[in-house]
Amino acid sequence: MIFSTDFLLVHGREPVLYPKERSVPRMEKRRCTTCPAASKYIVAFSNLSVSIAGKKLLSSVNGIAKPGQLLAIMGPSGSGKTTLLNALSGRTPLDNQSSLQIAGLPLDKRHRRRIGYVTQHDVFFADLTLRQTLKYTSELRLPDFFTDEERKLNVDRIVQVLELEKCLDTAMGGGMKRGLSGGERKRASIACELLTDPPVMLLDEPTSGLDSTAALGLIRCLKEYAKHEQKTVILSIHQPSSQIFHLFDKLLLLHGGQSVYFGPAKEIVEHFSLVGLPIQVHYNPADVIMDYLKGSSEASDRLLRYWKSSKGVGESKEKEFKFDSTDPGIPLLSTQTSETWSFVPPLQTPEKPSLWCSDNSTCFCDNVQQNEINVLVESEALPIKCSEEGDSGRSSWSDSQSHGDNSSNCHSHSSLLTSYDNKWPTSFWTQFKVLTRRNFLEAKPRMLSKLNWIQTIGLGLMAGFLWLQLERKEETISDIQGWMFFSTTYWMLFALFGALASFPGEQEVVNKERISGAYRLSAYYSAKMVGELPLVMTMPALYYFISYPMMGFHNVSTFLLLLCYLLLNSIVAQSAGLFIGALCMDFQASTTVSALYTLAMQLFGGFLATKVPPWLQWARSLSMIHYAFQSMQMVEFSGGPLIRCASENSRFSSCNQKENGTIPYHLIIEASGNPILPLEVNTVILFLFLLIFRVLGYIVLRYYRTPR
Numbered sequence: 001m002i003f004s005t006d007f008l009l010v011h012g013r014e015p016v017l018y019p020k021e022r023s024v025p026r027m028e029k030r031r032c033t034t035c036p037a038a039s040k041y042i043v044a045f046s047n048l049s050v051s052i053a054g055k056k057l058l059s060s061v062n063g064i065a066k067p068g069q070l071l072a073i074m075g076p077s078g079s080g081k082t083t084l085l086n087a088l089s090g091r092t093p094l095d096n097q098s099s100l101q102i103a104g105l106p107l108d109k110r111h112r113r114r115i116g117y118v119t120q121h122d123v124f125f126a127d128l129t130l131r132q133t134l135k136y137t138s139e140l141r142l143p144d145f146f147t148d149e150e151r152k153l154n155v156d157r158i159v160q161v162l163e164l165e166k167c168l169d170t171a172m173g174g175g176m177k178r179g180l181s182g183g184e185r186k187r188a189s190i191a192c193e194l195l196t197d198p199p200v201m202l203l204d205e206p207t208s209g210l211d212s213t214a215a216l217g218l219i220r221c222l223k224e225y226a227k228h229e230q231k232t233v234i235l236s237i238h239q240p241s242s243q244i245f246h247l248f249d250k251l252l253l254l255h256g257g258q259s260v261y262f263g264p265a266k267e268i269v270e271h272f273s274l275v276g277l278p279i280q281v282h283y284n285p286a287d288v289i290m291d292y293l294k295g296s297s298e299a300s301d302r303l304l305r306y307w308k309s310s311k312g313v314g315e316s317k318e319k320e321f322k323f324d325s326t327d328p329g330i331p332l333l334s335t336q337t338s339e340t341w342s343f344v345p346p347l348q349t350p351e352k353p354s355l356w357c358s359d360n361s362t363c364f365c366d367n368v369q370q371n372e373i374n375v376l377v378e379s380e381a382l383p384i385k386c387s388e389e390g391d392s393g394r395s396s397w398s399d400s401q402s403h404g405d406n407s408s409n410c411h412s413h414s415s416l417l418t419s420y421d422n423k424w425p426t427s428f429w430t431q432f433k434v435l436t437r438r439n440f441l442e443a444k445p446r447m448l449s450k451l452n453w454i455q456t457i458g459l460g461l462m463a464g465f466l467w468l469q470l471e472r473k474e475e476t477i478s479d480i481q482g483w484m485f486f487s488t489t490y491w492m493l494f495a496l497f498g499a500l501a502s503f504p505g506e507q508e509v510v511n512k513e514r515i516s517g518a519y520r521l522s523a524y525y526s527a528k529m530v531g532e533l534p535l536v537m538t539m540p541a542l543y544y545f546i547s548y549p550m551m552g553f554h555n556v557s558t559f560l561l562l563l564c565y566l567l568l569n570s571i572v573a574q575s576a577g578l579f580i581g582a583l584c585m586d587f588q589a590s591t592t593v594s595a596l597y598t599l600a601m602q603l604f605g606g607f608l609a610t611k612v613p614p615w616l617q618w619a620r621s622l623s624m625i626h627y628a629f630q631s632m633q634m635v636e637f638s639g640g641p642l643i644r645c646a647s648e649n650s651r652f653s654s655c656n657q658k659e660n661g662t663i664p665y666h667l668i669i670e671a672s673g674n675p676i677l678p679l680e681v682n683t684v685i686l687f688l689f690l691l692i693f694r695v696l697g698y699i700v701l702r703y704y705r706t707p708r
């Protein structure tokens with residue numbers, strides 16, 4: 001795979017990633033040349049420490065990443081690369097005294113949403129194709145003022161740059177479902193983040209799963225992206241090839257959660273030599289570095305002590321780090337034959353370390369302390385010079401937002417930040433529409449699978465034949481009730497258990513999107529309810545259309561009313577399932593809770609047990625089956641032809657008084673020992689169940705399952 005050398009120049013097309021023409025006024029003539037808007041996104045961290053459950057994962061890590069540069073974080077497995085990226089993205093809480101500033105301000109929710117984060121594990125909806133995934137991402141994360149054509153243009157260009165054209169119609173896959181290859185998924189992940197044009201891009205192991213050519217192409221592409229778009233790109237990488245290594249501007253080396261080097265990547269060889277750890281000319285520095293770090297603890301101790309002493313960090317601040325001049329150095333693992341071991345005489349610690357200051361203009365004070373970060377960011381940010389130069393055409397929508405129609409088009413750093421005050425990129429209505437469509441598409445294969453169709457048709461026919469053309473007489477009352485009870489309980493179980501995995505199944509994707517601020521939870525939640533509504537109703541309706549006419553069709557209004565109650569019951573059950581699923585987020589726990597709840601609802605539903613002990617009567621009022629079953633009886637026994645009395649030994653006293661009489665519907669319901677509520681009250685109670693479960697589900701997601 002070969003990437004274009006210029007990230008934006010694709011086969012000679014216009015080098016604009018984001019549309020030039022839009023309704024939002026943008027600068028045409030004057031632009032800030034020294035500091036384009038996005039270039040203010042300097043990421044500076046000092047004394048950055050992270051502890052989880054009392055375990056220190058990161059300890060006093062310092063560094064700074066500037067727009068236009070590629071900062072690579074390297075270190076052995078478990079050294080804390082992902083933890084650091086999580087901390088920089090605001091997903092992991094920092095220990096006290098840690099300092100993290102983005103664009104000169106402490107990282108807050110608003111800035112968090114301007115950070116693109118490609119995590120190590122790509123999470124997508126497995127059944128959506130890449131085309132659909134990118135389309136929905138662009139609809140959700142690009143502001144409303146983008147037209148459909150502009151969105152499509154952006155998607156097309158990013159697809160082209162990342163060479164994803166061939167797999168656009170392939171399902172994303174994941175879990176048990178086959179789909180995109182590992183490398184394609186990784187590039188798809190990057191494409192989703194690039195669509196939003198973030199000023200800061202964090203990538204956790206972006207080259208994992210790629211072959212060496214593709215990996216090199218990707219890093220080149222990111223480098224060009226950082227350079228041309230003035231973006232801050234920070235990535236973690238395990239063991240890059242030497243070609244990739246030489247593309248890094250800055251390198252942060254981690255070992256055991258501590259930094260052992262931060263500075264220009266090209267000066268790492270000199271640094272290691274200073275410490276007495278030579279890197280031979282023809283070796284890939286990345287390989288040698290990793291060998292040292294993973295090899296004897298002496299090498300890493302030496303690096304750490306040197307780093308601490310030279311930087312004046314932590315305990316070693318007091319101690320002078322001294323090399324013994326007779327020290328033979330540390331043997332290199334990868335060249336462990338006596339002939340190739342090479343040692344250089346260790347040097348004394350330089351009095352004033354300037355390892356990464358290649359020249360004054362790029363010399364960052366890497367011994368970054370809080371006040372220095374402030375000074376640095378301040379000095380980088382202001383003043384912004386203006387020129388009369390034309391727009392190069394490279395500014396992104398974010399730039400244009402910040403520029404607005406201000407005549408000077410020169411905004412202070414803080415005004416850039418306030419341009420992101422809009423909490424969400426799109427309106428509630430847009431989010432609702434897009435998420436409803438996406439939800440429908442995503443849930444359809446799961447809820448309307450081939451097996452579900454077969455199962456429903458089979459069950460409908462079975463029930464139809466079992467209760468075929470029932471006569472309307474006293475002897476068949478329990479059969480008619482049996483069909484109604486079976487239908488309500490079966491579809492309750494189907495909807496409730498089917499909904500249990502709904503939230504847990506998409507939790508990772510939704511959390512990722514919520515953290516990146518793509519949409520409101522309320523929009524997602526209401527879209528889920530609406531998007532899945534036709535799906536949750538399809539199967540019960542199909543079953544009903546088959547089995548009820550086979551049992552005996554009487555009139556249209558009874559037919560439709562019964563259908564409504566069956567569907568309402570299913571929707572209530574689905575709401576309960578969604579709530580339990582969200583609460584437990586664990587399939588085993590949620591099935592146990594649901595099994596208990598549904599069994600209790602069946603027992604108190606009014607068909608299996610007609611004599612409920614007085615002290616347990618309250619439990620009946622918690623059974624949704626009780627209300628749905630009773631409502632269906634009312635509709636069926638009052639709407640259709642009345643039930644004829646048994647010719648002899650009728651259990652209804654009214655039947656014994658006259659011959660060929662009929663049984664009023666309320667006597668049938670009363671005979672089952674259930675107190676009768678008016679149909680409207682039953683209906684309202686069912687709707688209340690629906691409302692309560694849905695509100696509880698929202699509260700759980702909002703306050704209990706907040707993504708971190």
Ligand SMILES: Nc1ncnc2c1ncn2[C@@H]1O[C@H](COP(=O)(O)OP(=O)(O)OP(=O)(O)O)[C@@H](O)[C@H]1O
Nearest residue numbers: 052053055057075076077078079080081082083084
């Ligand atoms: N939630 C957690 N609780 C306890 N320890 C954790 C937690 N998360 C990570 N760690 C530990 O922190 C250390 C750093 O983990 P991290 O994932 O940041 O390493 P890494 O350098 O990214 O590794 P790799 O290259 O293998 O992905 C590891 O030892 C890991 O076991």
